[in-house]
Amino acid sequence: MGLREDLERFREVGEQRRQDLAEFIQYGDLSGGRPDQIKIPIKIVDLPEFAYEKRDMGGVGQGDGGTPEPGEPVGQPEPGDGDEEGDPGEESAEHEYYEMDPEEFAEELDEELGLDLDPKGKEVTEEIEGDFTDITRTGPTGTLDFERLFKEGLKRKLAMDFDEEYVRAALQIDGWGPDRVFEWARTEESIPVSRAWIVDAYEGLSADERTTYGSLAEMEATVEREPTPARIRREGIKDIPFRREDERYRYPEIIEEREKNVVVVNIRDVSGSMRQKKRELVERTFTPLDWYLQGKYDNAEFIYIAHDADAWEVDRGDFFGIRSGGGTKISSAYALAKERLDEEYPWAEWNRYVFAAGDSENSSNDTSENVIPLMEEIDANLHAYVETQPTGNAINATHAEEVNDHFADSDNVAVAYVSSPEDVTDAIYEILSTEQNDE
Amino acid sequence: MSERPQNKPMSESDDTIYTPEDIRMQREAAKLEEPVEKANQLARKLGLDPYPVNYWIVDYDEMNELIAYGGFQQRYPHWRWGMTYDRQQKQSQFLGGKAFEIVNNDNPSHAFLQVSNSLADQKAVITHVEAHADFFANNEWFALFSRDPNAAAQLARHAETIRGYMHDPEIDRSEVERFIDHILSLEDNIDQYRPYEPISTDGDENGPELAALEDQLEELELSEEVKRQVFDEEWLESQEVDETDVTFPPEPEPDILGFLRAHGKQYDEDAEKAVEMEDWQKDILEILRREAYYFAPQKLTKVLNEGWASYWESLMMADENFADSQEFITYADHMSRVLASPGLNPYSLGLQLWQYVESSENRRQVVEQLLCVKGVTWRNFHEMVDFEEVLALLEPEDLVASVDTDRLDVIPEGDPRIDYETLAQARDGDVDLERYPWMLFTYDGLAERHYSLVKPQNRGYLSRISLDELERISRYMFDDEKYETIEKAIDAVDYTVGWDRMREIRESHNDVTFLDEFLTQEFVDEQNYFTYEYARSSGDYRATSTDYRDVKKKLMLQFTNFGKPTVVVADANYRNRNELLLEHRYNGVALDIGQAKDVLKRVFELWGRPVALRTIKKEYDDHDIEVARRRNKEPEAREVGWEIRYTGNEFEEEKVEWETVEHLGATDIDYDTKPEEWLA
Numbered sequence A: 001m002g003l004r005e006d007l008e009r010f011r012e013v014g015e016q017r018r019q020d021l022a023e024f025i026q027y028g029d030l031s032g033g034r035p036d037q038i039k040i041p042i043k044i045v046d047l048p049e050f051a052y053e054k055r056d057m058g059g060v061g062q063g064d065g066g067t068p069e070p071g072e073p074v075g076q077p078e079p080g081d082g083d084e085e086g087d088p089g090e091e092s093a094e095h096e097y098y099e100m101d102p103e104e105f106a107e108e109l110d111e112e113l114g115l116d117l118d119p120k121g122k123e124v125t126e127e128i129e130g131d132f133t134d135i136t137r138t139g140p141t142g143t144l145d146f147e148r149l150f151k152e153g154l155k156r157k158l159a160m161d162f163d164e165e166y167v168r169a170a171l172q173i174d175g176w177g178p179d180r181v182f183e184w185a186r187t188e189e190s191i192p193v194s195r196a197w198i199v200d201a202y203e204g205l206s207a208d209e210r211t212t213y214g215s216l217a218e219m220e221a222t223v224e225r226e227p228t229p230a231r232i233r234r235e236g237i238k239d240i241p242f243r244r245e246d247e248r249y250r251y252p253e254i255i256e257e258r259e260k261n262v263v264v265v266n267i268r269d270v271s272g273s274m275r276q277k278k279r280e281l282v283e284r285t286f287t288p289l290d291w292y293l294q295g296k297y298d299n300a301e302f303i304y305i306a307h308d309a310d311a312w313e314v315d316r317g318d319f320f321g322i323r324s325g326g327g328t329k330i331s332s333a334y335a336l337a338k339e340r341l342d343e344e345y346p347w348a349e350w351n352r353y354v355f356a357a358g359d360s361e362n363s364s365n366d367t368s369e370n371v372i373p374l375m376e377e378i379d380a381n382l383h384a385y386v387e388t389q390p391t392g393n394a395i396n397a398t399h400a401e402e403v404n405d406h407f408a409d410s411d412n413v414a415v416a417y418v419s420s421p422e423d424v425t426d427a428i429y430e431i432l433s434t435e436q437n438d439e
Numbered sequence B: 001m002s003e004r005p006q007n008k009p010m011s012e013s014d015d016t017i018y019t020p021e022d023i024r025m026q027r028e029a030a031k032l033e034e035p036v037e038k039a040n041q042l043a044r045k046l047g048l049d050p051y052p053v054n055y056w057i058v059d060y061d062e063m064n065e066l067i068a069y070g071g072f073q074q075r076y077p078h079w080r081w082g083m084t085y086d087r088q089q090k091q092s093q094f095l096g097g098k099a100f101e102i103v104n105n106d107n108p109s110h111a112f113l114q115v116s117n118s119l120a121d122q123k124a125v126i127t128h129v130e131a132h133a134d135f136f137a138n139n140e141w142f143a144l145f146s147r148d149p150n151a152a153a154q155l156a157r158h159a160e161t162i163r164g165y166m167h168d169p170e171i172d173r174s175e176v177e178r179f180i181d182h183i184l185s186l187e188d189n190i191d192q193y194r195p196y197e198p199i200s201t202d203g204d205e206n207g208p209e210l211a212a213l214e215d216q217l218e219e220l221e222l223s224e225e226v227k228r229q230v231f232d233e234e235w236l237e238s239q240e241v242d243e244t245d246v247t248f249p250p251e252p253e254p255d256i257l258g259f260l261r262a263h264g265k266q267y268d269e270d271a272e273k274a275v276e277m278e279d280w281q282k283d284i285l286e287i288l289r290r291e292a293y294y295f296a297p298q299k300l301t302k303v304l305n306e307g308w309a310s311y312w313e314s315l316m317m318a319d320e321n322f323a324d325s326q327e328f329i330t331y332a333d334h335m336s337r338v339l340a341s342p343g344l345n346p347y348s349l350g351l352q353l354w355q356y357v358e359s360s361e362n363r364r365q366v367v368e369q370l371l372c373v374k375g376v377t378w379r380n381f382h383e384m385v386d387f388e389e390v391l392a393l394l395e396p397e398d399l400v401a402s403v404d405t406d407r408l409d410v411i412p413e414g415d416p417r418i419d420y421e422t423l424a425q426a427r428d429g430d431v432d433l434e435r436y437p438w439m440l441f442t443y444d445g446l447a448e449r450h451y452s453l454v455k456p457q458n459r460g461y462l463s464r465i466s467l468d469e470l471e472r473i474s475r476y477m478f479d480d481e482k483y484e485t486i487e488k489a490i491d492a493v494d495y496t497v498g499w500d501r502m503r504e505i506r507e508s509h510n511d512v513t514f515l516d517e518f519l520t521q522e523f524v525d526e527q528n529y530f531t532y533e534y535a536r537s538s539g540d541y542r543a544t545s546t547d548y549r550d551v552k553k554k555l556m557l558q559f560t561n562f563g564k565p566t567v568v569v570a571d572a573n574y575r576n577r578n579e580l581l582l583e584h585r586y587n588g589v590a591l592d593i594g595q596a597k598d599v600l601k602r603v604f605e606l607w608g609r610p611v612a613l614r615t616i617k618k619e620y621d622d623h624d625i626e627v628a629r630r631r632n633k634e635p636e637a638r639e640v641g642w643e644i645r646y647t648g649n650e651f652e653e654e655k656v657e658w659e660t661v662e663h664l665g666a667t668d669i670d671y672d673t674k675p676e677e678w679l680a
Helices: A003-017 A021-027 A102-113 A146-160 A164-171 A178-188 A195-203 A216-222 A228-235 A276-296 A330-344 A366-377 A399-406 A421-438 B020-045 B060-068 B079-095 B119-138 B140-145 B151-167 B173-184 B207-220 B224-230 B233-244 B256-263 B279-300 B302-319 B325-339 B346-371 B387-394 B405-410 B420-427 B443-449 B467-475 B486-491 B497-508 B511-518 B521-527 B548-563 B593-607 B622-630 B658-664
Strands: A040-043 A059-062 A097-100 A124-129 A134-136 A249-251 A254-258 A261-269 A299-307 A311-314 A351-358 A382-388 A413-418 B053-058 B102-104 B109-114 B266-268 B273-275 B529-535 B540-545 B566-574 B579-585 B611-619 B638-646 B651-656
Touching: A003 B060, A003 B079, A021 A102, A021 A276, A021 A421, A059 B548, A097 A102, A102 A276, A102 A421, A146 A228, A164 A178, A164 A195, A164 A216, A178 A195, A261 A276, A261 A330, A276 A299, A276 A351, A276 A382, A276 A413, A276 A421, A276 B622, A299 A330, A311 A330, A330 A351, A330 A366, A366 A399, A382 A399, A382 A421, A399 A413, A413 A421, B020 B053, B020 B119, B020 B302, B053 B060, B053 B119, B060 B079, B060 B102, B060 B109, B102 B119, B109 B119, B119 B140, B119 B302, B119 B325, B119 B497, B140 B279, B151 B173, B151 B279, B173 B279, B173 B593, B256 B279, B256 B566, B256 B593, B266 B593, B279 B302, B302 B325, B302 B346, B302 B497, B302 B511, B346 B387, B346 B467, B346 B486, B346 B497, B346 B511, B346 B521, B387 B486, B405 B420, B443 B497, B497 B511, B511 B548, B521 B529, B521 B548, B529 B548, B540 B548, B566 B611, B579 B593, B579 B658, B593 B611, B593 B638, B611 B658, B638 B658
Parallel strands: A261 A299, A261 A351, A351 A382, A382 A413, B053 B109, B579 B611
Antiparallel strands: A040 A097, A059 B529, A124 A254, A134 A249, A299 A311, B102 B109, B266 B273, B529 B540, B566 B579, B611 B638, B638 B651
16 A cells, blocks of 8 residues: 555655744644653644634533533643544544654754854763873872883983993093082083982092093093983993882773753742733743753753742742732742752752743832842853733833843843744743853 | 455455465454344344445554545555554554444445454444444435445545656656645535535636637737737736626635636746646646545534444444343443543434434323323323333333243234244244344334333433423324323334434434434433633633533534634635635634634645635733633623735735625624623
8 A cells, every 4th residue: 555655755744844943932832841741742734724713612521420510610622522523533633743852942943043052061970981091100000001101211211321431531530520520510511410420430440540631621532422312222221210200000081971950940920910911921931941951951950930029939830820919029039049049059060040031010129129139149051031011011110121231241141022922932042142142 | 556465355255375364364254254244134124224335354554554544445645644544553552452443435335344353343343334334325415425436446546646646757746745735725615515516627717708808819910019918818817707797706605626626726936927727736626626525424424423323333232232241341341432532522422412312202202192191281291190100111022122032932923023034934943043132023123122211221211301392292282182091102102213213314414403403401411511611811711501502502613514614715806816815704713813824825826826815803902801800701802804815925914894804704603602700
C-alpha cells in the first residue's frame, strides 16, 4: 500500500507545518507545557477549515450519576467532544502535536529572535580526571616525569659546568692567587665556579705550576677556552646532577564540571487591577522565558511569587490564575525573593533571573524607596519588569518608568511593555537580549 | 501497489500458494464462517435487511492502514492518511488495542476483521457490521449519493488518477499535493442535502455569453494592439457578469467546491492574473468533491448509525447470547470501553437514544391500550393502573422466553411467533437450538422475547409517564371503552411496534432530525446530559443547563452542517472585479477568524483572484467583563459586521456597516444556554 509513503510525507509535513514559534508564543495554547515537563506541544497546523470559535460554541456533557449545577465549573471539554468526524477510529479533527523539548525550544528561539545567550556555569558539581597533564612534586614513582628530571639535570649541569682546565690555567699565572682568579672568573669570564673549587685546585698545584704564565695575556694566548656544549660533545655526559628538587610527578588534570544552574523567580501582581487580559499577557511572556531558560541551563528551578500588598509563594499551577483583592506593594515580592534566593540559591552557585510583571501600579514611593534598593541588593544575571497594560497607561502606574529611569545605564535590568499578544515576542527579545549585551 | 494476497474475501478460494501467514488467516476465516452466517440470519430475523457483507481477515498493520484510509484499501496519496495512521498506532500503543469495526458503505459492503482479535470481539464486530450494512442499505441519506456506490472501486480509481498526476513528469508533484490540501480545506463546504451532481470536466466554463462576445470582437476586425489594450481579458470577464445585470450566483451557493470547480481559476504569478485551471486541477477538484459527497451521508448520520449498530450488536451479543458466557465477559469489557470514551460519545448517545425511542414507542402503545380500558382516563391513570400488574402481564410468555430442547414436541401448531421450518429441522436434530435458541422464533417471537418495557433497567418507564403525555395520547383516542379489563387491554399489545418504529426512523432520519424529534426532558434527565459554556467572566467552562431544549440546541449546533459554520458563495463579481465574496451565515456562534483567514488563502488559490469573507464578530470589552464578573453575570458581546479580504499577498480586515451583514444574522435561533445570572 502507499501508506508508508503517506506516513513519510506526514513526518515531513509535520516538521514543516508546526506552528511558527513566534505565532505559537503570541497566540498558541501555552498551557500544554510546564517547566517541569519536558515536552512543549506545538500544534501541527492541520488543514484549516471554516470552524466555530471553540469557546463560543459551548457543548454538551454527560454526568456520571448526576449532573453539575448550572454555574459549576466543568473543566476543559475533552477532546472528542462531538466535533470530530467519522468513526471513533478516525478522529480526524484532532490536532497532532509536534513535541519540542526546552533545549530545542531555546535553540529555535535563538534562531528566530537572533539571540545568543551563553549560560554561565556556577556550582561545581563534580571533578573528573582529565589527561595526565598537571604535575606535582611528590607522587608514585610510576608517574615521575623522568624526561623533565633529565632535562632539568642537564640544564643544571650546563649551568654548573665550566672549563676546568681554563680556570686551572688562570691559577698558573704568576702572581694570581685563588682570590684573584675567583674574581676574574666570576666577573670577567662569567664562569660558574665556586671559591672552594678554586682553593682546592690551587692547593693541588705545585709551586712551579703556579708560575707557568707570566701574564693573563700569555695564558690566554696559550690556552683556549672551550665552550661547554663543545666539551660535552667531546666528553659525553658522564653524569647528570639529578636533584630531588627537579623531580616532578605527573598527575591527571582535574576538570571542574560547573553545572549551569539557574533559578528563575517569577513575580506577579495579583491585585484587583490585574484583569484577565493582563494575566494572560503575563502568562504569555513568562512561560516562554521559563522554557527558554530551562532549555539553556542544565538545571533550572523556579520560584513563583504572587503579591498584592503582601507576597507569598505559590505553585506554578496557581500562579497565572490567582486573583486577590488587595492593594499593591511590589517590594513585598522582592523582599520575599531576596529571602528565598539567599536561603537556597547563593549567587556563587546559581545564575539568577528575577522577572516581575504587573500593570505598573504600586503604592506610593514603594518603587523608589524599597523596590529599587532591593533590586540593587539582589545579585542576578538579569532583573526584568514586564508591564502589561492592554488599555494604555493608567495615570499613577509609574513603576516600570521609574525602574527604567533608575537603571537606564545598567546592563542587567530590562523593562518591557506588553499591551497585546503581538508585543510578547518583542518583550522576550528585549529581556533576553539585555543580558546578552552584558556578556 | 500490489495487494497483499491474504486480503481475500473469506469465501473465495483460488490457486495461490499460501504462506504460514495466509494459513493463519485462513484458519481464522474458517473459525468465523459460522458466526458470520448466523449473525446475518439473526439480523434478518430481527427485521434488518443488510447489504451482503464480504468479510476480510487482516492483520494488525493492515487494520491500522484501513483505519487510516477511512475503511478502504486504496486512497490517493496524501500525508493526512499518514497522520491518522501515526495517531492510530500511538493510540493502540498507549491505550491498548481496541477491536475496531471497519465496514464501508458499498453493495456488497466490505468489513474487516483483525486476525488477532478474540472470538468475542470478532462476534461483536460482525453483529455491529450487519447492523451498519442494514443502515447503509436502508437510510435514505445514503441514497442521495447512490444506492450502488461501488465505492471501493471508485476510490481506487481516484487513487490511480491522482497518483498518475503526481508521477507525471510534466506536473510538479508538490504542486499537486498543495492543490489537494487547498481542496481538503473546503471538503465540508458542499451541499450535503442535495444529491451529488458531477460538474463535467469538458465544456466551456465561461458560459455562452463570453464566447459570443469574443466572436463579436473578432468580427470588428480590430488590431491586436487595440484588442489587447481595450478589450483585455479582464474587460471580457467583467462583461460576462455585467451583461446579465444580476448577481451571480443568483442564490447564495453552499457548494463552494462545486462553484470553484465550475468557475474557479488559478493565479498565474508570472502573468500576474487569473488563468484557467489546468486539466489535472479540474479533474482532482471534481474527484475530491465526489469523495466529499460520498462520505457526507456517514457524517450526517453518525449518532444514528453508530447508535443503530450498537443497539443491535448489544441485543444480539448480550440478550441473545451470541457470545457464550466466557466470551461475554470480554465482550462486556469491550463494550464498556467503547461506550465510556471520554466526552460526548456518538456511540453512547445514539445507543441511549435508540433505546429510549424503543421504550417510549412501546410505552405509547401500552398506554393507548390502557386508556381504552373502561374507567381509565388520562387524569386518573396513575391511580387506576397497577403498574406491577401490567408489567407482569407484559412479560414474554414461556414459549418465547426460553427454549427447552427436551420439550420441542409440546410446542403448539400455528403460533405466529414460531419458525416452524426451524422447528422441524430441530426435531430432526439438524439445528442446534441449545446454541442458537433464537432460530426457533419469528420476528414476532423475538420482539416479544426482547420486549423492552419489562427489562430490569426499564421497569420504571411505564409509571413515569407524565400527565402531559397521557393527555396528548388520549386526545387522539376515539374508542376509549374498548376493554373491560386491564388484562384484556394488555393482551392486545403488539410487541413489535417498538422495532417497527425504529426501522421507520432509520429509513428517513439523519442526526439533526433524530435529535430534534426524539430528545426529551425525560431522556436528558435519565442520562444526565447537561450543557456547558465558556464563561468569560471566570475564564473557564461552566455547566449551564439541564433543560432538554438547551441540550438539544447545543447538540443541533454540533451536528448541523457537520458541526461547522455555514459559509456560502454570495457574489462572484464582488467589487465589480470578479472577486469572490463568501458570507458566513451567522447563527450567534462566532467564526474562528484565524482559521478562516487560512482558508481564504486557499480559496484564493482556487479562485485566482482576491477573495473576501463577511461575518459577524463578537467583541468583548475588558471593562464589561470585569463589571459582569462582579455582578455574577456574563458580559454582553457587541456584534459587529466584519469583512476580511485576501488579495493574494495580504489581508485587509475591517469593520463594515451593520446593514451589509444584517441579513447574515439568524434571528430565530439562539444557541446560547447561559442563564441570566450565575448561581452564586
